[in-house]
Amino acid sequence: MPDMHTYWSTIAPAAPEMYLTAAICAILLIDVFAGGARRPRLTGTLTLLALAIGAWVAIEFGAVGERTVLFDGLYVADPLALVLKLSALLFVAVALLYSRPYMERRRIAGGEYYVLALTALLGIFVLASAANLLTLYIGVELLALSLYAMIAFDRESPVSAEAAIKYFVLGSIASGMLLYGISLVYGLTGTLALDEIAQRLTTEPSLGMVIGVAFVVVAIAFKFGAVPFHMWVPDVYHGAPTAVTLLISTAPKFAYFALAYRLLSQGLDGVSATWTQMIAVLAVLSLIVGNVFAIAQENLKRMLAYSAIANVGFILLGFTTGTTSGYQAALYYTIVYVLMTLGSFGVILLASRRDFEADQLDDYKGLHARDPMLALSMLMLMFSTAGVPPFVGFWAKLAIFEALWEAGSLWLVVIGALASVVGAFYYIRVVKLMYFDDAPAQPRGDAGRSLRFVLGLNAFAALALGVVPGALIDLCRSVLG
Amino acid sequence: MQGLGILSALVWLPIAGGVAVLALGDRRIAAARWLALIAAIATVALTIPLWIGFDRGTAEFQFVERLPWITAFNSWYHLGVDGISLPLIVLTAVMTVPVIIASWKVIETRPAQYYAAFLIMAGLMIGVFAAIDGLLFYFFWEAMLIPMFLIIGVWGGPRRVYATFKFFLYTFLGSVLMLVALIYLYVQGGDYSLRALHELPLTLVEQRWIFLAFLAAFAVKVPMWPVHTWLPDAHVEAPTGGSVILAAIMLKMGGYGFLRFSLPITPDASRELDWLMIALSLIAVVYISLVALVQTDMKKLIAYSSIAHMGFVTLGAFIAWDIADSTGALRGAAMGLDGAMVQMVSHGLVSGAMFLCVGVMYDRVHSREISAYGGVINTMPKFAGFMVFFSLANAGVPGTSGFVGEFLVIIASFKANFWYAFLVATILILGAAYTLWLVKRVIYGPVANEHVAQMPDLNRQELLVLGSLAVLVLLLGVWPAPLLDVMHSSIHHLVEQMTTSKLPL
Numbered sequence: 001m002p003d004m005h006t007y008w009s010t011i012a013p014a015a016p017e018m019y020l021t022a023a024i025c026a027i028l029l030i031d032v033f034a035g036g037a038r039r040p041r042l043t044g045t046l047t048l049l050a051l052a053i054g055a056w057v058a059i060e061f062g063a064v065g066e067r068t069v070l071f072d073g074l075y076v077a078d079p080l081a082l083v084l085k086l087s088a089l090l091f092v093a094v095a096l097l098y099s100r101p102y103m104e105r106r107r108i109a110g111g112e113y114y115v116l117a118l119t120a121l122l123g124i125f126v127l128a129s130a131a132n133l134l135t136l137y138i139g140v141e142l143l144a145l146s147l148y149a150m151i152a153f154d155r156e157s158p159v160s161a162e163a164a165i166k167y168f169v170l171g172s173i174a175s176g177m178l179l180y181g182i183s184l185v186y187g188l189t190g191t192l193a194l195d196e197i198a199q200r201l202t203t204e205p206s207l208g209m210v211i212g213v214a215f216v217v218v219a220i221a222f223k224f225g226a227v228p229f230h231m232w233v234p235d236v237y238h239g240a241p242t243a244v245t246l247l248i249s250t251a252p253k254f255a256y257f258a259l260a261y262r263l264l265s266q267g268l269d270g271v272s273a274t275w276t277q278m279i280a281v282l283a284v285l286s287l288i289v290g291n292v293f294a295i296a297q298e299n300l301k302r303m304l305a306y307s308a309i310a311n312v313g314f315i316l317l318g319f320t321t322g323t324t325s326g327y328q329a330a331l332y333y334t335i336v337y338v339l340m341t342l343g344s345f346g347v348i349l350l351a352s353r354r355d356f357e358a359d360q361l362d363d364y365k366g367l368h369a370r371d372p373m374l375a376l377s378m379l380m381l382m383f384s385t386a387g388v389p390p391f392v393g394f395w396a397k398l399a400i401f402e403a404l405w406e407a408g409s410l411w412l413v414v415i416g417a418l419a420s421v422v423g424a425f426y427y428i429r430v431v432k433l434m435y436f437d438d439a440p441a442q443p444r445g446d447a448g449r450s451l452r453f454v455l456g457l458n459a460f461a462a463l464a465l466g467v468v469p470g471a472l473i474d475l476c477r478s479v480l481g
Numbered sequence: 482m483q484g485l486g487i488l489s490a491l492v493w494l495p496i497a498g499g500v501a502v503l504a505l506g507d508r509r510i511a512a513a514r515w516l517a518l519i520a521a522i523a524t525v526a527l528t529i530p531l532w533i534g535f536d537r538g539t540a541e542f543q544f545v546e547r548l549p550w551i552t553a554f555n556s557w558y559h560l561g562v563d564g565i566s567l568p569l570i571v572l573t574a575v576m577t578v579p580v581i582i583a584s585w586k587v588i589e590t591r592p593a594q595y596y597a598a599f600l601i602m603a604g605l606m607i608g609v610f611a612a613i614d615g616l617l618f619y620f621f622w623e624a625m626l627i628p629m630f631l632i633i634g635v636w637g638g639p640r641r642v643y644a645t646f647k648f649f650l651y652t653f654l655g656s657v658l659m660l661v662a663l664i665y666l667y668v669q670g671g672d673y674s675l676r677a678l679h680e681l682p683l684t685l686v687e688q689r690w691i692f693l694a695f696l697a698a699f700a701v702k703v704p705m706w707p708v709h710t711w712l713p714d715a716h717v718e719a720p721t722g723g724s725v726i727l728a729a730i731m732l733k734m735g736g737y738g739f740l741r742f743s744l745p746i747t748p749d750a751s752r753e754l755d756w757l758m759i760a761l762s763l764i765a766v767v768y769i770s771l772v773a774l775v776q777t778d779m780k781k782l783i784a785y786s787s788i789a790h791m792g793f794v795t796l797g798a799f800i801a802w803d804i805a806d807s808t809g810a811l812r813g814a815a816m817g818l819d820g821a822m823v824q825m826v827s828h829g830l831v832s833g834a835m836f837l838c839v840g841v842m843y844d845r846v847h848s849r850e851i852s853a854y855g856g857v858i859n860t861m862p863k864f865a866g867f868m869v870f871f872s873l874a875n876a877g878v879p880g881t882s883g884f885v886g887e888f889l890v891i892i893a894s895f896k897a898n899f900w901y902a903f904l905v906a907t908i909l910i911l912g913a914a915y916t917l918w919l920v921k922r923v924i925y926g927p928v929a930n931e932h933v934a935q936m937p938d939l940n941r942q943e944l945l946v947l948g949s950l951a952v953l954v955l956l957l958g959v960w961p962a963p964l965l966d967v968m969h970s971s972i973h974h975l976v977e978q979m980t981t982s983k984l985p986l
């Protein structure tokens with residue numbers, strides 16, 4: 001069958017998405033028919049297996065030497081897409097590892113949980129490879145709908161339901177904004193393909209285009225959770241079951257990075273002067289509001305939510321440059337941030353027990369005495385997020401500062417630097433609680449040994465990538481060249 | 482390109498030792514303690530070939546190691562020593578040993594972590610002095626905050642949390658501004674290597690801003706008036722070992738930063754703003770000495786005395802141009818810098834020893850208040866001898882190392898301007914006043930109370946520690962030539978860098 005073979009070779013780079021779709025269907029069916037008490041366990045194991053195979057598929061078929069456009073310009077396979085997909089795969093897999101015992105002990109781990117995680121991952125894949133406004137939109141919706149459902153997964157919890165509704169309503173508005181912005185861009189350029197939009201945007205932008213760009217930027221800001229479109233972040237982070245918070249605070253960031261990069265830096269590059277200014281305002285506000293509000297929090301999940309807002313400010317700072325080195329720094333920052341956030345929420349999961357949610361800051365008092373290994377991991381992750389060497393968070397901030405300096409944005413550098421000093425306060429406060437305060441009598445978390453090993457590895461990665469940061473920085477540079 | 486060598490061993494041996502001690506943990510504390518001591522002594526042993534093999538005739542970096550680190554930022558794992566960093570590396574290694582011995586029996590909470598923190602910090606501090614790549618320097622410079630934050634926070638006094646947060650945030654703020662300046666220099670020159678930064682031409686406006694950014698980092702570390710307020714708090718709350726390392730080494734990093742970064746990278750701005758630095762230094766010497774006089778807490782008194790003594794370092798560094806202008810010769814300028822360096826080493830030994838002395842008393846009576854003591858000489862004659870000796874060294878009495886540094890700086894200030902010398906020489910009176918008054922109230926007189934009457938004299942460990950430090954102070958005081966000899970070429974080179982304008986013609 002030579003024809004079949006030729007046809008396959010033209011669509012092979014899209015194999016990761018095809019594989020993932022098939023895997024989702026298969027797991028869903030198995031989940032339905034397997035039945036019995038072991039059902040969630042089986043589905044969980046199958047999901048992790050599917051992710052492992054997915055990594056192989058992505059490397060085998062998705063690794064293209066150069067940019068390849070498929071399906072009449074709807075889909076693109078390039079090194080950036082591959083890196084984003086592999087990162088998302090890895091982090092979703094670790095997130096599921098962390099969350100599995102947590103969900104099972106609370107008896108809220110239906111098989112659907114894993115299937116929804118996989119559909120969210122598919123959304124991330126689609127976004128990472130989007131070459132057309134429609135593909136982009138499909139990816140955004142696929143991801144968002146999966147997340148809405150996951151947040152509401154704990155049916156018994158009114159807080160979760162509230163968070164899900166809030167996210168759903170605001171998310172729908174953001175989708176509307178995105179659609180409206182996209183339609184303006186389409187109307188003014190006459191095409192949906194990002195490549196062609198870029199080619200046609202050569203003159204000064206018209207007023208309509210400026211409005212369209214503004215709507216697109218608002219939608220991106222909402223997805224990222226940048227100020228002033230951040231209202232949902234603390235409530236959702238707080239309200240969702242911690243295992244779900246872990247998931248929504250990590251891998252989807254890659255999707256939003258792809259959204260911002262594909263849409264702004266590739267499609268709307270011609271009018272970058274318009275959107276870099278908007279992004280700069282969003283970034284500065286996020287840095288200030290995120291860091292200042294985080295200080296006042298008494299709930300660790302909420303604190304990490306405001307920390308997420310502040311860190312998104314840093315990622316957006318990379319975009320304000322409108323230069324390749326800025327995007328490279330933003331990509332590096334995103335990967336590093338997700339790595340650290342994964343660990344921080346992992347600590348919450350591991351410190352919790354079946355009947356006890358360790359999400360108040362005070363729950364971490366004297367953690368050092370109860371559980372030295374968990375405390376040490378958290379210490380490393382907190383210092384890393386604060387941007388103190390020898391941890392990797394420092395290099396992420398450095399890369400952003402360097403890109404900003406190259407672009408000559410003195411004030412953004414200074415604001416970013418001062419914001420990181422303010423931010424350091426609440427991160428080291430967690431260290432203070434764990435190490436300097438006396439422990440109230442409390443049992444430790446009931447997580448298994450292998451899980452603790454994974455968390456230790458996660459924290460160690462923050463150290464190792466900080467001492468030897470070269471390879472990851474080079475990778476981020478090479479995929480965005 | 483050169484591979485790993487003795488400098489890497491100096492940096493990583495204590496860190497590896499610290500990790501090993503941490504792994505042994507509190508349950509095998511006897512083994513952990515010995516391991517910590519062995520690692521500290523091995524580090525000192527490693528400095529011996531460094532000191533012997535060092536070529537005194539050149540200002541070039543020696544024992545250079547250069548391996549690729551972050552190619553994307555053109556930053557290298559680049560280590561090397563010259564006459565300015567070598568004495569400070571040796572000082573760091575030497576001062577870590579007494580810290581570990583002094584805490585042998587005293588530290589009861591989480592001792593393994595305590596030793597580990599100090600060993601890791603020693604490695605990082607040696608890294609600061611040995612790094613000759615700007616980014617690598619910053620890496621070590623900042624990383625050191627973490628162990629110090631924990632040392633003050635875990636083993637400190639009642640207000641330790643306040644003190645350690647103040648310490649961390651103060652120094653972090655200063656450092657971040659330095660980082661911003663470093664990145665700017667990299668963007669301009671495309672290279673983080675120290676030699677490249679030294680040679681990078683910069684306009685006066687650029688130099689001014691960079692100088693101020695560096696000043697933010699180094700002035701906080703030194704610390705200079707008016708950003709010194711974190712130091713007394715940190716010192717008072719820190720455990721004895723923490724105070725020793727803080728005073729002996731960490732403050733030196735600020736002085737080292739001026740000599741290594743500010744002066745050679747921004748010579749024209751340093752020259753233009755030297756009045757500011759001289760003024761701040763003189764305020765530190767005169768005003769802070771007066772503040773020291775009225776302290777009722779022994780550690781606070783020594784902390785303020787440290788600030789005053791570090792004023793000599795900054796003064797010695799920044800009067801070079803005034804000397805060159807008024808004498809027309811560069812040789813005099815080198816004298817101020819020589820004095821600054823000797824003062825740093827001497828102050829490291831003397832203030833470290835003073836804090837150890839206070840620690841000895843604190844372990845027995847659990848008070849740092851001067852008024853809680855009196856007549857200690859009656860119950861602790863051996864200790865009293867050491868305390869008096871180190872106090873005299875702190876006051877700069879001839880024959881001790883304290884005299885050499887102060888004398889060089891005072892003579893150099895005479896060459897620059899009579900009034901500088903007049904003001905700075907007041908420390909001979911004020912310094913003598915606060916230290917000797919301290920000695921009078923604590924050591925002499927009748928036995929003040931029951932607690933003092935029951936103080937046992939020095940045990941073997943304490944005797945060993947204080948004795949060896951006393952030997953070093955005396956040796957440096959009567960025969961400073963080996964130290965001056967090591968520094969000579971590098972100081973000379975630094976004077977040349979300082980007096981060569983970087984401005985484009």
